[in-house]
Amino acid sequence: MKLRNKIFIIHITTLILLISIFVTTSFADDNIELNLYSKSCILVECSTNKVAYEKNSDTIMYPASTTKVLTAILAIENCNLSDKVTITNEMISKVPSGYATAYLKPGEQVTVEELLNCLLIPSANDAGFALAIHISGSVDKFSELMNEKAREIGCTNTHFTNPSGIHDNNHYSTAKDMAVIGLYALNYPQITNICAKTSYILHEGKYNQRNFETTNTLMKNSENNYYEYATGLKTGFTAPAGSCIIATAQKDEMKFLVVVLNAPEPENGTSYRDIDCKTLFEYGFKNFETIIKQNEKIVNFFDKFILGGIGISTIFKIGLTVLGIFICFAVIKRNNKNCEKVKKIANWVNLF
Numbered sequence: 001m002k003l004r005n006k007i008f009i010i011h012i013t014t015l016i017l018l019i020s021i022f023v024t025t026s027f028a029d030d031n032i033e034l035n036l037y038s039k040s041c042i043l044v045e046c047s048t049n050k051v052a053y054e055k056n057s058d059t060i061m062y063p064a065s066t067t068k069v070l071t072a073i074l075a076i077e078n079c080n081l082s083d084k085v086t087i088t089n090e091m092i093s094k095v096p097s098g099y100a101t102a103y104l105k106p107g108e109q110v111t112v113e114e115l116l117n118c119l120l121i122p123s124a125n126d127a128g129f130a131l132a133i134h135i136s137g138s139v140d141k142f143s144e145l146m147n148e149k150a151r152e153i154g155c156t157n158t159h160f161t162n163p164s165g166i167h168d169n170n171h172y173s174t175a176k177d178m179a180v181i182g183l184y185a186l187n188y189p190q191i192t193n194i195c196a197k198t199s200y201i202l203h204e205g206k207y208n209q210r211n212f213e214t215t216n217t218l219m220k221n222s223e224n225n226y227y228e229y230a231t232g233l234k235t236g237f238t239a240p241a242g243s244c245i246i247a248t249a250q251k252d253e254m255k256f257l258v259v260v261l262n263a264p265e266p267e268n269g270t271s272y273r274d275i276d277c278k279t280l281f282e283y284g285f286k287n288f289e290t291i292i293k294q295n296e297k298i299v300n301f302f303d304k305f306i307l308g309g310i311g312i313s314t315i316f317k318i319g320l321t322v323l324g325i326f327i328c329f330a331v332i333k334r335n336n337k338n339c340e341k342v343k344k345i346a347n348w349v350n351l352f
Helices: 003-025 064-078 089-093 112-120 125-136 139-153 175-185 189-195 272-305 312-334 336-350
Strands: 040-045 050-055 084-086 109-111 199-202 210-213 230-238 242-251 254-263
Touching: 040 175, 040 272, 050 175, 050 272, 064 112, 064 125, 064 139, 064 175, 064 189, 064 230, 064 242, 084 125, 089 125, 109 112, 112 125, 112 189, 112 199, 125 139, 139 175, 175 230, 175 242, 175 254, 189 230, 242 272, 254 272
Parallel strands: none
Antiparallel strands: 040 050, 040 254, 084 109, 199 210, 230 242, 242 254
């Protein structure tokens, strides 16, 4: 076979494989628009990190207290849960009036684990500053550590100036970056176990006992927007940021993560943030379950009778490749003169 014919076959086969990859990794209709209230959001399937839906997910937004997920990650990576932290004036004076706290007092001793519970369940801002200063010695140094970690795990449009999400014009992120942070946090059961709780008691049975409830109303069955599949993770709110959340939900073996940023403030008991989460989760469950069931039927057939577990995407690619080779030979045999033209087209396609 002439060299130009071999090159032609290689290029066409490569083109077919590229097409098959794009076909088999797509699952949802790109043209679909969900009825959502938030300005920015993203829906990700957790086992594959596949984006199932997004809206303005690269737009710079204020993340509010969803920031605390990264603070929790750094606490897990830099501390032992049993480490003791002595609360100082600096730790509690950093929190502006009106922001949630765990009512920590100077001289009070708490463990890192207790601070994490206060940070993630009632969204206590003083717990975030306590962890930051304990880890790095100052909020500024901890912020540098946060930004370094964010870049390390793949965030590209994130800059944090404090550990708790206190509003600052230079404290920002995107739905996509917050999803990266949320997915990374799922690697730590120390975080997910805390975020799965709906309440927490600090210093239980002691004179300074404090009771706290989760801010994640998706998980509280007493709330209007309770969602039975919700499993976590972290809410946020400031006036400039609007209502925010990194949320997780699991139904059977399917697990999704949602980030909602800048949803309208709740009114008359209605949380638009929670409504958006439920809309996105239901969309994800519905679409992925359909795809999984279809794939299982086809794969099981081939596993049993033909290919022993290669998988439907591989089978599809092999089929396209074989078909492409037959087409190549047919074209070469019929009109060898067209090879150079097709070769040029294939070379151009390979640039992508």
